[in-house]
Amino acid sequence: MVRGFGWAAAFPDEVWEHVFSFLAADADRNAVALVCRAWHRIERRSRRRVFVGNCYAVAPAAAVRRFPEVRAAAIKGKPHFADFNLVPTDWGGGAEAWVEAMAEGWPHLEELRLKRMVVSDDCLELIARSFKNFGVLSLVSCDGFSTAGLAAFAANCRNLRELDLHENEVEDNCLNWISHFPDSFTSLVSLNIACLEGDVNTSVLECLISRCPNLRTLRLNHAMPLEKLVSLLQRAPQLVDLGTSKFSADHHPELFFKLESTFAGFKHLKSLSGIWEAGPAYLPAIYSVCESLTSLNLCYATIQSPELLKLVSRCKNLQRLWVMDLIEDNGLIAVAASCKLLQELRVFPSDPYGVAPPISLTEHGLVAISAGCLMLHSVLYFCRQMTNAALLTIANNRPNLTCFRLCIIEPHTPDYISQEPLDAGFSAIVESCKDLRRLSLSGLLTDRVFKSIGASANRLEMLSVAFAGDSDAGLHYILSGCKNLRKLEIRDCPFGDKALLDNASKLETMRSLWMSSCSVTLGACRQLALKMPRLNVEVIDERRGRPLESWPDDFPVEKLYIYRTVAGPRSDTPPCVWTV
């Protein structure tokens, strides 16, 4: 033991373990582990929770060896742009290797959260069979499995508390998978099946719900008819978080009253989502719970502005609101006036490809929100026009923003009044919002905006750039600034080799860099890989064809994914991915 820590050795390990248990953040625990061997050992044995931001950054076996007593694991797979179809479907991110390693090394695992991974049915079954006390499975944006796999999973889980299937691509080949939960199974607290496409057997689900008294979260998919939803919900008045199925039916006054009384029976409801295919006829049924709601997710609800207005103006305690742009500026002005506690706003496009007549959702709505909602810290906003003045106002109004993602749907859109680039506006955002962690840029932007981002955005962790910049300088500003940057994703920008190679060492401090349709050449990738052996430089080219070696150095790289790793090049690359 190092001298200065002599006193530390006087405590038994258990004491330190207890002390460390107060350190919640992974980063803090990592720091503790670096202090001395003893602490490394103690921390290692007491770590209950691991988070792996990139499944290829560390070998599963190494992670399992390092932390033998883990109870909860969260692992992410594919790059974020996979959400938008930019990553080949066979890119990788398979959960198999991880699950196998965990099954061997962490028999007491209780919680597993996977994001953007390929999870096979066998994998699900293995999870269910391997961990005796398994309680929480959360799959977000995953694919590769089917409801038959879920059936196998359900059949083998005795103590499952949470099953969260969020926006996964699930093949629907076993309609009654829910019926595979054992009859003795009563521990369910949270069930989210909103992403499933097929029908769910209502009577089986009713049985399940009736026998799980602790159920708090229930998010259904759109398939269930409204009548069945009513009878289902009557069995679960204790729900805190509800995602309804489709909210439309033929007009039956009786059904409406039933629905209304069911909702009136929800005394604890805080979060409401779903409301698929909502028709105005049944919306008033949920008015009774509006006041207590803190989270309202209407991003699949095609409710028109007038109805939305009536609805959201009743939700005085709303902290989180996700809507479609059908809400329009007027609706957002109403939100700004009534939802004073709003922290997070997401506005999704109802018509991203501009087929329908334009909707009057503009910068005015966002400005109104920024002025009216003092707690607002997270914004995702899809719109078709923006001005520098509006961005300046928002920056001044809400310096507490931590997440600002603005998507002006048309690439290269300038300030529509002055026809200037939006540099000034976004610069104002990064300069004013000192705590900004996540930023997405859009519209017409030059290298100037990157200069101010590099200089000011010291806490920025994730930056998404599309159709922006004039030259290499843009990327150079980002990589040489942005001290805390972890993830950078760039598409269709004229960023090239020089900036990348000049800042090669920066890449090792980041989790990953994605560049597609930029000006990077294969030669630069080769140099980078040589220079930084701890980086995996993956060139993704779906043209397949000749092997990588045969391409010249000046070959333009279509898609590039660079990440740091201690595991070396991965072995499961598909033909369209080359690790340089």
Place this chain on the structure above:
Amino acid sequence: MLEEAIPVVPYDVSAVEDKSDSQPETEVSSLCKEQRAFVPLSPALSEPCSKFPFLVRFTAAVSAVLIPPFIALRIRVGLVQLVLFPELGEFWNFERRCCRGKERVKSFPLFRKRFLLSVSLGTGHCFIRFGHSLSILGPLEKIGMEEGLRGGVCPQLLDLMPNKRDWIVKDDGRGGEMKASQLEVESLELRLGLPATEEEKDPSVLSLALFYKSSKTTTNNNNNKNHHCAGSKRGFFGTFESRAEGPQQQKTSGANLKDELHQSQERKVAHEAPENASAANMNSQTRAASVPLVGWPPIRTFRKNFATGSSKLSPEPQSGDLQSKVKLEDCKKGLFVKINMEGIPIGRKIDLSTYNSYEKLSLAVEEHFQDLLAAQKDPSTADTLKDGEKQVFTGLLDGTGEYSLIYEDNEGDRMLVGDVPWDMFVSMAKRLRVIKSTDLSVIRVQDQYAGKEQQQSVELY
């Protein structure tokens, strides 16, 4: 290639009728509790067959636990009942697969059709009725033996062509002149064999429809509630017919097609120009209407389905007209389907509601994928391929081209696009795929059902 792979063999009515009272019948019916008249197609079926040209697979709800030994499997296709006499062990395995796949067996033959028929399984102990679908796969050699091998046995095969004749390729006219309602009903009744119109021309060919005529009286006597099979929609084997008749079919809608093609090309030209100049020129209107960029705007593919689907609704005024609303909601559901093309990792979503015919769909598919396909090609040879590319997408519907368009219906079965009336297709299609025509006969078999499925399906009844 396909014609070779799956010879089209007609039923021989006379053969069936002649044999209807032969000994296999008594043999089987004595074993079945439920006595029913059935017509064995061939005496060869009465013994365990080792070399049958067709594999039969069921996708059906199971209504009872199957207890071996199984003696025979009776299949009624329309009015015809087929009898299978497999070896016991094999049969058990075969049956088990059916049980386990209560909802369906995962991998489907590309040409699976649902027949309005009931499938009966005779055991020594009980009479078991399956649901109502049966599929006949291509010849064993082409299917690959995966399925059978996984179970440790060969797939059971059903001899439907005792005379070893070739299937005859015929066009049934696709019901172009038929009334829609008629079409709708008839399209539900898919048949083996050839339509009535053709039968008369070729009496040597047996179709179920013909059989129906000839055996009407006998079946009535047997008090069977058989389904009529008089539809002249092209049936199961129509998928091959269309191959031969492809050019002809196209001719009928040729003028239409040409216009469409022209329009789409013009549109493309109109889009490309602003795109090239987009950095300098912000013509948002033209851009917005152009072919969308992959991954832009950055919306999750998952929600794109709903977001875009719902956008159709957005301009709709909130009239009190409930009926229109309901209709709207109906049509909204599932209109957006995913479409993938073999060899292209990027999938698309297309809105079936915006097309009203198979031809338009085919054009849309071409539009969606030709750029991607071009991008896939080696850039150095791209120029030379340009002409070839255009042809890649011809014959999508009739299987004459390099690629074929297939769809997965709401049960997950894969079928060739163009089999059923358009409206029905729209309501059933859940996913589209463009696959190499040469792969049509390749069926990948995946086994996914947990053993529990078997019990489960029983509990349900």
